[in-house]
Amino acid sequence: MKSVIIGTAGHIDHGKTALVKALTGIDADRLEEEKRRGITIDIGFAHLELPAPGGDTLRLGFVDVPGHERFVRNMLAGVGGIDLVLLVIAADEGIKPQTREHFDICRLLAVRRGITVLTKSDLVDGETLDVVRLEVEEFLRGSFLDKPSLDHPKSPIVAVSALTGAGLDELKQAIRQAADEVTAKDSTSLPRLPIDRVFTMKGFGTVVTGTLVSGTIRKDQELEAFPGGRRVRVRGVQVHGRTADQAVAGERTALNLAGVATEELARGMMLAPPAIFHSTWRVDVSLSLLPSARPLKDRARVHLHVYTADTVAEIVLYGPKQLAPGQTAFAQLRLTDPALVLPGDRFIVRQLSPVVTIGGGVVLDASPLPKPSKEMLGDFLRVLDGGDARQILAARVARRSQEGLSVARAVGETGWRKEAVERHAARLVQEGILLKFGDMLVPARAVAELKSSLAKTVADFQQRNPLVSGISQEELRERVKASPEVFAAVLHLLVRDRKIEVSGDVVRLPGRGVVLKDEEAESKKIIEAAFSTAGLKVPALKDVLAGLKVDKARAQKIVTLLLRDKVLVKISEELVFHRGALDDLRQRMAARKAKSPNIDVAQFKDMTGVSRKYAIPLLEYLDRERVTRRVGDQRVIL
Numbered sequence: 001m002k003s004v005i006i007g008t009a010g011h012i013d014h015g016k017t018a019l020v021k022a023l024t025g026i027d028a029d030r031l032e033e034e035k036r037r038g039i040t041i042d043i044g045f046a047h048l049e050l051p052a053p054g055g056d057t058l059r060l061g062f063v064d065v066p067g068h069e070r071f072v073r074n075m076l077a078g079v080g081g082i083d084l085v086l087l088v089i090a091a092d093e094g095i096k097p098q099t100r101e102h103f104d105i106c107r108l109l110a111v112r113r114g115i116t117v118l119t120k121s122d123l124v125d126g127e128t129l130d131v132v133r134l135e136v137e138e139f140l141r142g143s144f145l146d147k148p149s150l151d152h153p154k155s156p157i158v159a160v161s162a163l164t165g166a167g168l169d170e171l172k173q174a175i176r177q178a179a180d181e182v183t184a185k186d187s188t189s190l191p192r193l194p195i196d197r198v199f200t201m202k203g204f205g206t207v208v209t210g211t212l213v214s215g216t217i218r219k220d221q222e223l224e225a226f227p228g229g230r231r232v233r234v235r236g237v238q239v240h241g242r243t244a245d246q247a248v249a250g251e252r253t254a255l256n257l258a259g260v261a262t263e264e265l266a267r268g269m270m271l272a273p274p275a276i277f278h279s280t281w282r283v284d285v286s287l288s289l290l291p292s293a294r295p296l297k298d299r300a301r302v303h304l305h306v307y308t309a310d311t312v313a314e315i316v317l318y319g320p321k322q323l324a325p326g327q328t329a330f331a332q333l334r335l336t337d338p339a340l341v342l343p344g345d346r347f348i349v350r351q352l353s354p355v356v357t358i359g360g361g362v363v364l365d366a367s368p369l370p371k372p373s374k375e376m377l378g379d380f381l382r383v384l385d386g387g388d389a390r391q392i393l394a395a396r397v398a399r400r401s402q403e404g405l406s407v408a409r410a411v412g413e414t415g416w417r418k419e420a421v422e423r424h425a426a427r428l429v430q431e432g433i434l435l436k437f438g439d440m441l442v443p444a445r446a447v448a449e450l451k452s453s454l455a456k457t458v459a460d461f462q463q464r465n466p467l468v469s470g471i472s473q474e475e476l477r478e479r480v481k482a483s484p485e486v487f488a489a490v491l492h493l494l495v496r497d498r499k500i501e502v503s504g505d506v507v508r509l510p511g512r513g514v515v516l517k518d519e520e521a522e523s524k525k526i527i528e529a530a531f532s533t534a535g536l537k538v539p540a541l542k543d544v545l546a547g548l549k550v551d552k553a554r555a556q557k558i559v560t561l562l563l564r565d566k567v568l569v570k571i572s573e574e575l576v577f578h579r580g581a582l583d584d585l586r587q588r589m590a591a592r593k594a595k596s597p598n599i600d601v602a603q604f605k606d607m608t609g610v611s612r613k614y615a616i617p618l619l620e621y622l623d624r625e626r627v628t629r630r631v632g633d634q635r636v637i638l
C-alpha cells in the first residue's frame with residue numbers, strides 16, 4: 001500500500017472544500033465558524049482509498065487549505081508535507097490572487113506533481129470553459145503543472161462540478177495515475193512529524209496530528225518534541241481515523257502521547273526520535289526571490305514558514321547585499337524562535353508588511369559553523385546544494401578538519417540514518433578521502449597535516465627544552481588543536497610508525513630521551529665527583545664548570561640534568577651540594593638529637609666544620625626540609 005498526501009490550493013470560494021467532499025464524502029471544514037461563514041479558516045483533512053493502476057491500494061490523505069488571503073499562514077501549515085497538489089480554479093472566475101500565491105508557494109516548496117481542476121464547470125458554458133482553459137494553460141506554462149519533467153506527458157487540466165458530479169471520474173482517474181507516479185516518502189528514514197493540531201481527547205489525554213513527512217512511528221516509541229526537548233511516549237497511533245500499530249511516511253497521523261500536557265505542545269513543533277537532533281536558530285539556505293517581489297535587502301526581516309512552524313527571521317545574504325527579483329542566492333536565516341529543521345527542508349518567506357509571499361527555498365545546513373571564511377563557506381554550500389550524498393558527507397567532515405565529525409553528529413546534521421552515514425563513510429574511507437577512528441570521521445588530509453604538525457611540535461619543543469624528557473600529551477593536544485579522539489588516534493599512528501614515543505604522559509621523538517655525548521658524559525662525572533668528594537665544603541659551581549672541556553652552555557645543561565635527577569641539590573643561588581653530603585648531614589643531625597635537641601649556629605659550624613657563609617644557608621635548608629625548626633637563635637632538631 002502506498003500513502004500519498006494530496007493538498008488543495010487556490011483562491012477563496014473556488015470550491016476546494018466542496019471538491020474534497022465530492023471525492024471523499026468528508027467535509028474538511030470542521031470548525032463551527034467555518035460552517036457558519038461558509039469559508040475555510042484552518043486546514044482540514046479527509047481520506048480516500050483508490051485502487052492503484054497496478055492493482056495495489058493507494059491510501060490518499062487530503063489536506064484542504066483555506067483560500068482567504070488572511071489565512072495563507074494556515075495554508076502554509078498544511079502544504080508543507082504534500083506530495084501532490086490539486087490546484088483549484090473556479091471556471092466562472094478564472095485566475096485570482098491566491099491562485100497565483102498558492103501556485104508560487106507550491107513551486108517554491110518544490111511540489112513535483114499536481115492536477116489542475118477547473119471547478120464549478122456547471123456554472124459556465126462550453127465556450128467560457130475553453131477560454132478559461134486557455135488562460136490557465138498559459139498561466140501554467142513551463143511549470144510542474146504543465147509538464148512535471150521533460151519525458152513526462154502534460155499534467156491534466158480537469159473540469160469538474162462538485163454539484164453535478166461531472167468530471168469527477170476523470171479526476172479520480174488522473175489522481176490514481178499521478179499518485180501512483182509520485183515518489184513515495186521514505187518510510188525507512190528517521191521519523192519526523194510536524195505537529196499541525198494538538199487537542200485533548202476524553203479518556204486519552206493529549207493527541208497530536210500531522211503529516212508524517214519521513215520514517216515510521218510505532219506504538220510505544222519514545223519521541224522528542226522540538227523545540228524544548230520534551231520526551232514523550234506514543235501511547236497510541238491512528239492513521240486516517242483508524243487505530244494502527246504504526247504510521248508510515250506519507251500518512252495523516254494522529255498520536256496519543258503520554259508524558260506531556262496539551263499546553264506543552266503546539267502547532268509548529270516537530271516530533272522526532274530522541275537524542276539525535278537539535279533545534280537551531282541559524283540555518284544556511286538557498287533562497288529564491290519571486291519575480292513579483294521587491295528587491296530584498298541584506299538583513300531584511302521576514303516571516304519564515306517551515307512545515308507547520310512559523311517565526312520571524314532575519315536574512316543575512318552571503319553574496320551581494322541585495323537580492324534581485326527572480327534571483328537565487330545563498331543566505332543565512334536567523335530565527336527568532338528555534339526550530340528543528342534539516343537539510344532538504346523547504347521553506348517559504350513572506351514580507352512583514354504587507355504580508356505577501358516573496359520567496360522561499362531549501363535548507364542546506366542547519367548546523368552552520370560560527371565564523372567560517374567566505375570562500376570556504378561558498379564552496380561548502382555549493383556542495384550541499386548540488387552534490388550527492390557521498391560528496392556532502394565528505395564536505396561536512398572536511399569543514400570540521402582536525403576536530404573530526406562523529407557518525408552520531410553526522411546523523412544529526414544530515415538527518416540520514418546511521419547506516420546510510422556509515423555506508424557513505426566506508427566508501428570515502430576506501431577512497432582514501434576520510435579516515436575513521438572509532439566513531440570519528442576525519443579528513444585524510446587533516447590527519448596528514450596533524451601527523452606532521454604533531455611531530456614538528458614535539459621536535460620544536462624538544463629543541464627548545466633539551467633537558468625536559470618530552471611534551472605532555474595535554475599541552476601537545478592544545479597546541480595542535482585536535483579533538484581528544486582524533487589526537488589519540490593520530491598519536492597512536494605516529495607511535496606505530498615510530499615517528500614519536502610516548503611514555504606515560506610524555507611525548508617525545510624516538511631515541512631523544514636525553515642522551516649525552518662522550519665529552520658531556522665525562523664532564524658529568526667530573527662535576528659529580530667534585531661535589532661528592534667535597535662533602536659540605538663545596539666548591540663554587542662556576543669554578544668546577546670552568547675546569548671542564550665542554551663549553552659553558554653544555555656544562556650548564558649537564559648541571560641542569562644533575563639537578564633534575566636530584567644528584568645535586570641547590571640550596572641557595574650560589575650553593576650546590578651533592579645529595580650524598582646532604583643525606584649524611586641529616587644523619588648527623590639525627591644522631592645529635594639523641595644527645596641534645598637543640599643546636600645553634602656556632603655548634604653547627606663546629607659539628608660540620610663549615611664556615612658561617614655555608615652554615616646559615618644549610619640551616620635554612622634544614623628548616624625548609626623540616627629537619628630543624630628555628631626558635632630564636634637556636635634550632636630545635638625535629
Ligand SMILES: Nc1nc2c(ncn2[C@@H]2O[C@H](COP(=O)(O)OP(=O)(O)OP(=O)(O)O)[C@@H](O)[C@H]2O)c(=O)[nH]1
Nearest residue numbers: 012013014015016017018039040067120161162163
Ligand atoms: N455550482 C457550483 N457551486 C460550487 C461548486 N463547488 C463549490 N461550489 C460552491 O462554492 C462555494 C464555495 O465552495 P467551497 O468549497 O467552500 O470553496 P473553497 O475553495 O473551499 O473556499 P475557501 O476554503 O474559503 O477558500 C460554496 O457555496 C459551494 O457550494 C461547483 O462545482 N458548482
Ligand SMILES: [Mg+2]
Nearest residue numbers: 016017039040
Ligand atoms: Mg474551503
